[in-house]
Amino acid sequence: MMPHFEVVLTCVLRDDTPDTVLDALRWHLGTIPERPSSLNPDEHPYAVLTPDPESPLPGGDFASLRRRSRVSPAGHERYSWGLFSRNRWPDDEMGLIVMVLHLLAPHVEEPGYSGYYREEHDPRPTILTFQDGSYGTLKPLPQPTAGGRVGPGACRDQVEGSATSSPLRLRSSGTPQEP
Template identity: 65%
Template sequence: MSLHYEVVFTCFLRDDMPDTVLAALRWHLGLAPERPAELDAEEHSYPLLSPDPDSRLPGGDFVSLRRQSRGITPGGELHAWGLFSRNLWLDDMMGDLYTVLDLLAPHVEEPGYSGYFREEFDAEPTVFTFRDGTFGPLKL
């Protein structure tokens, strides 16, 4: 019997994120129909964050990517891409977590907490963090 994991990403990505990364992220979230040509088809074989309409998570899977205001400075309004994704993954997908973390890490606006994963019946999540263009160590 397979284990199931709730996987949540919640972070701000830089407003100047390259269009190729934004396209890849939209595809992974199920917001674009076709894999961008720039993505390695072997490493990015299917959309990892696309919501499952039949998810058994309470409230279901959910994804959001939107450009948000982050405040006003003397130089003008600041923006960032707000990402939120909550999905249920099978245990054999958990290695794919590195694919998403590698995609996001260089573009995270603020270091620190950026989400978690937890086995569906566990109370304690495993948090992941981003810092200096990479992510913290994980124990899968």
């Protein structure tokens, strides 16, 4: 049986995110039926974030894109777009995550954590991050030893645009990298 991955994307997009990007996200999330004309069908062959009602993930797949009001520490109201998606992806489609990250990265308002992916039965996720209009990953922690401890120095090191310990390779340029 082909391996599957749990993929979670979560980020805050700036309020001035172009309508073309928001429409592309809506289509990928399954909230509008037609692929926007701004999307190249070769690069976006089908909607990849649409929840599967029969997903075997605990709690199922989920997708949401909402405009929200937030109050800054200085008391000013401002708006942004909140994205959350959790889906089960087959191994042979994992390369398409680059397409979604490339679409989102230039419009992310808050840098840092943006989700994760992990093989369905692997307890160690690879963390996805956004920063400065780009994306990257953090390596998963090593497997614990027989005593349940992780060795010294086993921190999550930043990996610039590549997932060195996973089957998926990413580059901050938004193009897949051959393993």
